[in-house]
Amino acid sequence: MTGNYPYRVFLRCRDAAKLRFVKLRSDVLVKLQLLDNKRVQDVAFQLERLVASMYVYYRQCHNTLKPAAVFPIEVQLTIDSSPHVRDRPEEQGVEQ
Numbered sequence: 001m002t003g004n005y006p007y008r009v010f011l012r013c014r015d016a017a018k019l020r021f022v023k024l025r026s027d028v029l030v031k032l033q034l035l036d037n038k039r040v041q042d043v044a045f046q047l048e049r050l051v052a053s054m055y056v057y058y059r060q061c062h063n064t065l066k067p068a069a070v071f072p073i074e075v076q077l078t079i080d081s082s083p084h085v086r087d088r089p090e091e092q093g094v095e096q
């Protein structure tokens with residue numbers, strides 16, 4: 001045996017650790033990619049559910065309001081309801 005036996009053991013252990021690290025890193029990358037794909041699918045599914053729910057809600061609102069004959073709503077505004085009328089001199093008691 002030569003004197004560099006501990007160094008060869010060290011190199012062998014380092015290579016084994018490097019291979020183990022590369023394998024673990026590739027496993028983590030695959031898992032991250034799978035999680036990202038799952039997130040994209042989940043977001044798409046949730047958006048589809050939201051659109052379907054909004055469609056049902058607005059369809060029900062439309063069906064509820066369709067028979068009501070309240071439109072067009074006629075509103076008669078009086079002069080007193082306008083905030084700009086208060087500044088007129090006739091209302092302040094000053095005649096021209």
